Amino acid sequence: MTPKERAELYRRMLTIRRAEERLQKLFADGLVPGFLHLSIGQEAVPVGVSSALTEADTVSSNHRGHGHTLAKGVDLTGFFAEILGKATGLCRGRGGSMHVADLSKGMLGANGIVAAGLPITTGSALAHRMQGKGNIAVVYFGDGALAEGLVHECLNIAKLWSLPILFVCENNGWSEFSPTERQLATSLDRLGKAYGITYREVDGNVVEEVARAAGKLVAGMRKAPAPAILECRTTRVRGHFEGDRQDYRDSDEIAALDARDPIRLCAEALMAAGLDDAALAAIAAEVEAKIEAATEAALAAPLPEAGDILADVYTRAEV
Amino acid sequence: MAETRYIKAVNQALKDAMRDDPTVFLIGEDIGAAGGSFKATRDLLDLYGPERVYDAPIAEAAITGIAVGAALTGMKPVAEIMFMDFITLSMDMLVNQAAKARSMFGGQGSVPMVLRTPHGGGLNAGPQHSQCLEAWLAHVPGLKVVVPSNPADAYSLLRAAIDDPDPVIVVENKALYAMKGEMPDTPERIEIGKARIARPGRDATVVAYGAAVGMAEAAAEVMAAEGVEVEVIDLRSVQPWDEACVLESLSRTHNLVVVHEAVEAFGVGAEIAARMADIGFDELDGPIVRVGAPFAPSPFGKTLEEAYRPNADRIVAALRRTLA
Ligand SMILES: Cc1ncc(C[n+]2csc(CCOP(=O)(O)OP(=O)(O)O)c2C)c(N)n1
């Protein structure tokens, strides 16, 4: 990876980080309606995976989906406006944080239902295989989702039908307020073995590792459609949702998070490769200016009109 | 005009839709080599190959979710769920995903999928293979639900469902699969949401759909012998349903009975009765009477199932009540 490519990954991760930090603040100020699940500490996963994707590839996501969405290249202002429930949002303010989608960018939606992205993405991969253009589908899900029955159904079908789908598990060790070891009697590598699906495990906080592993797996499935699993060991820094005080986590675990911060790790690697503080600061300044402009535009945007409720329930409403 | 059977009309609609649109594909359990549990997909694997006819493992939630994802990626999937009772396993994908995607994503796209599934009793298939659960689906904004009552409609409504840009559930009826009927040389193009007057009449209106249409027609025969002319409306679709057609009929007959094979309580009939009691209040000369299954699981044994399903006699009794 060239220093320039690495710096670009850094810029993308920092965009997600700063966007979520901004949302965190807006939430604290009471400006974000509904639930807000932040992916701070997990940015390397979608940025690394997306470096292997084109716009025509599809992804679907879960409740913790801001990083997945931004990494797929959606418009930053539309993203903020959606989470603030504005008429100018990507989904016209009807979805919010848990349902951001941008079909024009191959982003098939965050999802409020744990594991629901798996079958949808399996279907998208089937469509890609039928269309024969070499496009692939990616589904992001958490370790907690592994307890859902649909995981079995989808791994089974993806393998049986050789579907070009990358199952990306963000294993942060937590499923809401419960540690995953109390939720899952097996592990994803064993599930991969059971279904005969290629499995790779990476440090999900080292963006280059994620990018390298995803690049290899995706290149393979573009040539010959087949599923693969990428398990990313990562860290949930914030609570399950904003407002969660995390009383159930011990202080040692929380104290150790900083050393594994994906943005710090990437910055260190960039410095070791010769970038200086000024170069990093320039990236940060550019990112922050963009976030600020998007936030301002979203804050100024109008709220949806009540008359909009019935729009788009059906394509052809008139009967 | 040629005579066909309901199940053959379904098969023909699938065959023609696949011929006309290369993005249409089929997915379901045993629908390939076996041709489907009720033979709706007979010969289609041979005709179109395994790239368009997917014999799926027994995984209803995944089958339905795959249809959603493929539909969001430019295809037109037609999924088969072998018995309507099994849609319990598909519900998240239907209710939280297919139904909501268009609205929830701000109208960016739609989910042009079809899910075919048979409901209904009469085969002694028991409590888990006979249910009529269409009211659940009709209750969910974003889904459409059609229920053909005869072979020609089975063809035309399925074609309309496949052409529709939104998710449509096609509820077929197991007891009607063998039903014979005329198939026009140029099949009718049906607009989903438009009812059909199955039998005109001036004294009372019976609204029905699916297998209940035949029962209502039989009841109308009985009443005609007594000089009472009953109008029978075949709704064709229960979501959306043709409120204007029912209201117009009521404004001529002033008496209304609503019939379905599904459990009467909290059913489609309740919605129709409530709407007509509201917007048709001034037209009513008698109570709106519902005929449906009693509030119990559909029983297996012959005598019990016969007593459970609505029939012409019960519709006649309902007509006498509203006309009294
Ligand atoms: C079907 C379903 N069950 C439960 C929930 C509530 N819930 C939301 S997120 C979550 C935990 C998910 O854990 P994981 O998949 O590991 O994702 P993480 O939050 O760690 O990113 C739960 C139980 C839900 N949204 N959907």
Ligand SMILES: [Mg+2]
């Ligand atoms: Mg987790």
